[in-house]
Amino acid sequence: MLTGYVAAVVSPFVDGKIDLVAFEKYVDHIISSGISGIAVCGSTGESLSLSMYEKIELIRRAAEVNAGRVQLIGGVVNSTTDDCLLLIRQTEKYVDYFLCVCPFYVKPSQQQIYNHFKILSEATSRKIILYNNPCRVGVNMEFDLFRRLCDIENVVALKECALDLSRFTLWRSGMREDFSFMAGNDDVACGALAMGAQGVISVSANVAPNLCVRLYNAFLQRNFSEFELIRDSLAQLHELMFTEPNPAPAKYALSRQGLVRNELRAPLSPIGDPLQKRIDGLMAKLMVI
Secondary structure (H helix, E strand, O other): OOOEEEEEOOOOEEOOEEOHHHHHHHHHHHHOOOOOEEEEOOOOOOHHHOOHHHHHHHHHHHHHHHOOOOEEEEEEOOOOHHHHHHHHHHHHHHOOEEEEEOOOOOOOOHHHHHHHHHHHHHOOOOEEEEEEOHHHHOOOOOHHHHHHHOOOOOEEEEEEOOOOOOHHHHOOOOOOOOOEEEEOOHHHHHHHHHOOOOEEEEOHHHOOHHHHHHHHHHHHOOOHHHHHHHHHHHHHHHHHOOOOOOOHHHHHHHHHOOOOOOOOOOOOOOOOHHHHHHHHHHHHHHOOO
16 A cells, blocks of 8 residues: 655756766665655656656666665656557656646546546556546546446546645545555645655655655654644755646755756756755755755
8 A cells, every 4th residue: 555755756867868877876875764655757757848858767767776675656747548548658667656637738537537447457467556647637537436436346546736725635535445545746735645655756755755754654643743743844945846846846945955967858858046045045044954
């Protein structure tokens, strides 16, 4: 069962190419922090700017570095079913889960979304995490669709980015006990945990993984004084990580930690000086730089 904090990792670049040396060092650093898992080639990994070959190579390298230490999730962020199938077939042997987003831009119907996920689930023995992110893809998974999808045996989790936190409570009713609800937005993660989420797939966990792990453990242990202290410390980090388009702030912060270069693929670009100064100040305060 997927639980805890999962880091949605970035894809490092150097002079326009994937920096595999930096990627391996960075992934090992994140895994060693005590995180529950890593998600590779998702939105934070600039998946849309990666070629199929680059995605396969990043997932393969992540598996080598991980060596079974934490849960490894492969992002399946494509708008066509055939492209998703190709990536799944090429990387199935490396991952524990596939994180599959609703097809974007084309605005499929609820039935078409169901057909898409059913085809993907039948193509692999790996576990499937449904990824509902209506702000990015243009469609929102509805309850009836969700319950139909959960009848598929290897659909085992939901990454929820809709802003309706009641889903973490209401949608759990009658679900099998091993199904995981994962928050997909750092800024509402604490609320999502209180409403029934089992964990978080996080951008902030790239920058302050130890704090995120401590936050989650404090919640499980009902150590609310510790939980509130860390929650308030991380609140500004969550805000800054999305002040400019993700993952530009995270890449800047990771560059300050000496883990990756501050390089993105167009149309994304590095963050401006004012945000850099705010991130520098907060990282010093949090003692993560």
